[in-house]
Amino acid sequence: MPNRIMIALDNISKVYGSGSNAVTALKDVSLNIPQGSIHGVIGLSGAGKSTLIRCVNLLERPTTGHVSVDDQDLTTLNRAALNRARHGIGMIFQHFNLLTSRTVFANVALPLELMKVDRETIRERVHPLLELTGLSDKAESYPAELSGGQKQRVAIARALASRPKVLLCDEATSALDPQTTSSILALLEDINRRLGLTILLITHEMEVVKSICHRVSLISDGELVEEAEVGDFFTSPRTRLARRFINDFLELNLPQSLRDRLLSDPAPDAHPVLRLAYAGDSISTPLISRLARDCDIDISILEAKVESIRHRTLGLMIAELVGPAEKTREALAYLDNHDLQVEVIGHVKRND
Numbered sequence: 001m002p003n004r005i006m007i008a009l010d011n012i013s014k015v016y017g018s019g020s021n022a023v024t025a026l027k028d029v030s031l032n033i034p035q036g037s038i039h040g041v042i043g044l045s046g047a048g049k050s051t052l053i054r055c056v057n058l059l060e061r062p063t064t065g066h067v068s069v070d071d072q073d074l075t076t077l078n079r080a081a082l083n084r085a086r087h088g089i090g091m092i093f094q095h096f097n098l099l100t101s102r103t104v105f106a107n108v109a110l111p112l113e114l115m116k117v118d119r120e121t122i123r124e125r126v127h128p129l130l131e132l133t134g135l136s137d138k139a140e141s142y143p144a145e146l147s148g149g150q151k152q153r154v155a156i157a158r159a160l161a162s163r164p165k166v167l168l169c170d171e172a173t174s175a176l177d178p179q180t181t182s183s184i185l186a187l188l189e190d191i192n193r194r195l196g197l198t199i200l201l202i203t204h205e206m207e208v209v210k211s212i213c214h215r216v217s218l219i220s221d222g223e224l225v226e227e228a229e230v231g232d233f234f235t236s237p238r239t240r241l242a243r244r245f246i247n248d249f250l251e252l253n254l255p256q257s258l259r260d261r262l263l264s265d266p267a268p269d270a271h272p273v274l275r276l277a278y279a280g281d282s283i284s285t286p287l288i289s290r291l292a293r294d295c296d297i298d299i300s301i302l303e304a305k306v307e308s309i310r311h312r313t314l315g316l317m318i319a320e321l322v323g324p325a326e327k328t329r330e331a332l333a334y335l336d337n338h339d340l341q342v343e344v345i346g347h348v349k350r351n352d
Contacts, residue, residue: 005068006166006198007033007056012065014051014222025051026062027222033215035165038192038199040213040230042206042245048222049202053168056200057089058082070165087115090159094171096151098143098158104130105139108157115162129157132194133187149180156187160195167191169201173208185211206249210234210309218242231312235277236341243275243343252303252316254345262346270347271328273302276317278340287338288319295331297323320348 014026025048033039043049054060055067058074067074074085098107105126112122130136133153143151152172159167169188173181189212192199203209209216209230216233218226218241226239237243254262254273263270278287292299300320307314321328335342 004035005032006035006037006070007031007039007200008066008068009052009055010066010068012052012055012062012067014048014055014060015063025222026055028065029219029222029224031217031224031227033198033200035198036192036196037214038189038201038212040209040216041200041202041219042204042209042216043202043219045204047219049204049219050170051222052219053170053200053202056166056168057086057091087111087162088164089166089168090162090164091168091170092152092155092159092172094174096143096148096155096175098151098154100143103140103142104135104146104154107143107154108161111158111161125161125163126157129160132160132191133157147180148176149183152176152180152184153187156184156191160191160197165198167197167199169199169203171203172201173203173205178207181205181207182211188212206245210249210307218245231309231314234307234309235312235314237277246316247275250305250307250316252305252318254318255302258302258348261348263348264346266347267349268325270349271323271325272321272332272347273345274317274319274321274332274335275343275345276315276319276335276340278315278317278338287335287340288317291331291334295323295327295334297321297327297331318345 009029009031011028011030012026013024013028016023016025029052041049041052051060055062056069058067062075069085070088072085074082077085108126108129109122112125130139133156135150135153135157138146138150173184176184185208188199191197201208213230216228216230217224220241226242233242234246237246262273288299300322301317302320303318305316321331332342
C-alpha cells in the first residue's frame with residue numbers, strides 16, 4: 001500500500017449537548033488511513049462508529065481535533081470551500097437514500113446536476129458508472145423496481161459520480177442478505193482496485209472486515225481501543241473485546257454444559273480450559289499430538305475451526321488439558337514457547 005495518508009483524524013472528540021446533559025460520542029480518536037487502502041471500523045452498537053465516519057466529511061463537526069482529507073484540513077474551511085472539498089468524498093448509507101421519483105440514471109446524475117455539470121458531460125459520466133456497477137440495463141428503472149442490492153449499487157454509482165478520492169460506507173451492507181452482501185463487497189473491492197479509491201467503512205459485521213479490509217480499527221465507548229492489519233487482528237487480538245468479536249464471528253463457543261462448570265480461579269483438583277489461536281506455518285505442525293506425547297497429558301478438543309483471512313490461515317480451538325497439575329503447567333509452558341496465542345478461559349474440576 002502507498003504510504004501517503006489520505007484520511008487523517010487528529011485527536012477528534014465529539015460531544016453532544018452541554019453541562020449535565022453532555023454526551024461524549026468520541027474521545028480523542030486519531031487515525032491515519034493510507035491512500036488506496038480499505039479500512040474498516042468495527043464496534044458494538046452505540047460505540048461511536050457512525051459519528052466517526054460522519055466526522056470525516058464534517059456531516060458531524062468534531063468538538064475538538066482536526067480532520068484532513070487529501071492533505072486538506074476540512075475543519076479550517078468555510079462553508080463554500082467545505083462544499084467543494086466534499087466533492088472528493090463520496091458516501092453510501094445503509095438505507096440507500098435514493099429519490100423514488102427519479103430513475104436510476106437520474107439518481108446517479110443528481111450530484112453532477114448540483115455541481116452544475118452540463119448534460120453531455122453527465123451522460124459521459126453516468127453511463128460508465130452504470131456499467132461499472134452492473135446497472136446498464138436499469139438506467140430507466142425506478143427505485144421501487146429494484147432489489148436491495150441493486151439499490152445499493154445505484155447508491156455506489158451516485159457516490160462515484162463526482163470522481164471522489166475517498167468513499168465512506170456507513171453500514172452499507174447491513175440491510176442486505178448474505179449473498180447480496182457478498183456481491184456488494186466484491187464490487188467495492190473491484191472499485192478499490194480499479195480506481196485506487198480509498199475506502200473507509202464502518203460495520204458491526206466481521207464478515208465485511210474479513211472479506212475486503214486491509215486494516216481494521218476497533219472502537220468502544222467512543223475510544224479507539226485496537227488497530228491492526230486484518231490478518232493480525234484475527235490471529236493476535238490484543239483486547240478482550242476483539243477476542244469477543246472474533247469468537248462470535250467464528251461461532252467458537254464453549255458447550256453450555258461445560259460453561260456451567262467453569263471456575264474463574266483454579267482449584268487444586270481442576271484442569272485448564274484453553275482457547276488457542278494459531279496461524280501460518282503452525283497450522284500444519286502437529287502441535288497437539290506432540291504436546292500430548294511430550295508432556296504426557298490428555299487433550300480434549302471441544303471446538304475447532306480453520307478460516308482463510310486475507311490470504312492468511314487462522315486456526316482456532318477450545319480444548320481441555322487433562323492431567324496432574326504439574327503436567328498441565330508444563331503443557332502451558334510448552335504452548336507459550338510456540339507461535340500461537342494461548343488464553344486460559346477457566347478451569348474445570350477433574351472429578352466432575
